[in-house]
Amino acid sequence: MSAPSRFDRGHTDDLMSFLTASPSPYHAVATAAERLEKAGFRQVAETDAWDGTSGGKYVLRGGAIVAWYVPEGIAPHTPFRIVGAHTDSPNLRVKPLPDTGAHGWRQVAVEIYGGPLLNSWLDRDLGLSGRLTLRDGSTRLVDIGRPLLRVPQLAIHLDRAVNTDGLKLDKQRHIQPIWGLGGDVRDGDLIAFLEEESGLSAGQVTGWDLMVHSIEPPAYLGRDEELLAGPRMDNLLSVHAGTAALAAVVTNGAALPYIPVLAAFDHEENGSQSDTGADGPLLGTVLERSVFARGGSYEDRARAFAGTVCLSSDTGHAVHPNYAERHDPTHHPRVNGGPILKVNVNNRYATDGSGRAVFAAACEKAGVPFQSFVSNNSMPCGTTIGPITAARHGIRTVDIGVAILSMHSARELSGADDPYLLANALVAFLEG
Structure with a gap:
C-alpha cells in the first residue's frame, strides 16, 4: 500500500462494508476470518494438535480471533509483530429474561454494556444481533438488520427543563427499548421470534448473547465527503485495518523477518477479563503453541517474546471544535492528520520512547504522517488493551489509533483518509 494523494476510496468503502457486516463481535471475527481465508489462511482448532508448517492460520473463539503467518524456514525463536485491537463496542445487551413491558407496550429488557453515550441510543431505529446457542451445543449468528426496536425519548412537553438542566437518564427505567404492542407479555416471545427468523424449530435455542445495534449504514459526510460517520468504529476500524494489513503482508510476497499476527479481542470495553479478552491467556497460549509446534523450546x-512488539490499535480523541478546552492545549490531533501515537506516563497507555521509535519508523517507511495524543492533565485518561498486553506477556507494546469524534456514541465520526493511512502504517510495521 502507498499513501494516497487524498484518500483511498476503495479502502474506506471496504471499511463501511465491514462495519455493516459486523453488528456484533461474533460477526466481526467471522467477517475477518472470511477475508483472511481468501488470503490463504486456515482455521485451526484449539483442541487439535498443531503442526509446525508454514502459512497462515487463525484461532476463532467467541468474539475473538488470533491470526498469524509463519514464513517458510523461519526459526522457532523468531519474534512476532502483533497488531492488537478489540471487537466489542459499548451498547445495550439483552438480559437473560428478555421479555418485559408496561401499559400495553412490549419491551426488551437490556443491560448497559461498557460506557456508551446513552443519549445517542434514543429515538434511533435499532436492530438485534449476536449469537444463539442451540440445544446440541452449536452456535448460530443472528442479525436482524431492519427497524425492530426503539428507545423513545420523553417529549419536551413532559420535561420542559431538559434543554436547560440537561437530560437525565436512569439506566434501569429509561433505556428499555420497545418492539411492539400487546398487554400480554409472555416469557419466550423474543427468543421464539429469533428462532423463527433464523429458520430454527421452537425450543431449539437454549442460550444467547444478544445486543442491539443502529441499523443506519455508514456514510461519507461533509461538503467534500472527507468525513466518515458510522457505528462501532471504536474499534472495528482497527480490526478492519489490521485484517487488511495482515492479508496484504501475506500476499505481497516480501521476505518477512518476523511472524505477523493479528489479535482482536472481545470485552475491552468492560475490562478485558474473560477467556476472549486481552487479560485472558488466549494470545500467550497461541504464540507459545506456535513456537512449540515448530520444534521450539521454552528458551526459544x-x-x-523478548523481541516481539505489539501495536495496540484503538481509536482516540480528535480535538473537538466545541470543547477544545477539554483537550491538552499543546496536543490537538486532527482527523485526516494520520494515525495517533497515544502516550500516558502513568501507563494508561503502554507507549514509551523506544515504542515511539518503532512506530515512527513504520510510518516513515509507509510515507504516513502521525500525530501525538496525551490527555488534559485535569481529565482522567482512558486505557486500552496495550498495558494489559505488555504486563501479561512481557511484550513491548505501543498504543496507537485513529482520532475520532463522538467516541462511544451509537454513531461515531472519523476522517475518511485515516483508516487507509493506519492500514499503510500497519503493513510497514508487520513487514518489519
Missing part, C-alpha cells in the same frame, strides 16, 4: 519462546 522466551527469546521470541
Whole structure:
C-alpha cells in the first residue's frame, strides 16, 4: 500500500462494508476470518494438535480471533509483530429474561454494556444481533438488520427543563427499548421470534448473547465527503485495518523477518477479563503453541517474546471544535492528520520512547504522517488493551489509533483518509 494523494476510496468503502457486516463481535471475527481465508489462511482448532508448517492460520473463539503467518524456514525463536485491537463496542445487551413491558407496550429488557453515550441510543431505529446457542451445543449468528426496536425519548412537553438542566437518564427505567404492542407479555416471545427468523424449530435455542445495534449504514459526510460517520468504529476500524494489513503482508510476497499476527479481542470495553479478552491467556497460549509446534523450546519462546512488539490499535480523541478546552492545549490531533501515537506516563497507555521509535519508523517507511495524543492533565485518561498486553506477556507494546469524534456514541465520526493511512502504517510495521 502507498499513501494516497487524498484518500483511498476503495479502502474506506471496504471499511463501511465491514462495519455493516459486523453488528456484533461474533460477526466481526467471522467477517475477518472470511477475508483472511481468501488470503490463504486456515482455521485451526484449539483442541487439535498443531503442526509446525508454514502459512497462515487463525484461532476463532467467541468474539475473538488470533491470526498469524509463519514464513517458510523461519526459526522457532523468531519474534512476532502483533497488531492488537478489540471487537466489542459499548451498547445495550439483552438480559437473560428478555421479555418485559408496561401499559400495553412490549419491551426488551437490556443491560448497559461498557460506557456508551446513552443519549445517542434514543429515538434511533435499532436492530438485534449476536449469537444463539442451540440445544446440541452449536452456535448460530443472528442479525436482524431492519427497524425492530426503539428507545423513545420523553417529549419536551413532559420535561420542559431538559434543554436547560440537561437530560437525565436512569439506566434501569429509561433505556428499555420497545418492539411492539400487546398487554400480554409472555416469557419466550423474543427468543421464539429469533428462532423463527433464523429458520430454527421452537425450543431449539437454549442460550444467547444478544445486543442491539443502529441499523443506519455508514456514510461519507461533509461538503467534500472527507468525513466518515458510522457505528462501532471504536474499534472495528482497527480490526478492519489490521485484517487488511495482515492479508496484504501475506500476499505481497516480501521476505518477512518476523511472524505477523493479528489479535482482536472481545470485552475491552468492560475490562478485558474473560477467556476472549486481552487479560485472558488466549494470545500467550497461541504464540507459545506456535513456537512449540515448530520444534521450539521454552528458551526459544522466551527469546521470541523478548523481541516481539505489539501495536495496540484503538481509536482516540480528535480535538473537538466545541470543547477544545477539554483537550491538552499543546496536543490537538486532527482527523485526516494520520494515525495517533497515544502516550500516558502513568501507563494508561503502554507507549514509551523506544515504542515511539518503532512506530515512527513504520510510518516513515509507509510515507504516513502521525500525530501525538496525551490527555488534559485535569481529565482522567482512558486505557486500552496495550498495558494489559505488555504486563501479561512481557511484550513491548505501543498504543496507537485513529482520532475520532463522538467516541462511544451509537454513531461515531472519523476522517475518511485515516483508516487507509493506519492500514499503510500497519503493513510497514508487520513487514518489519
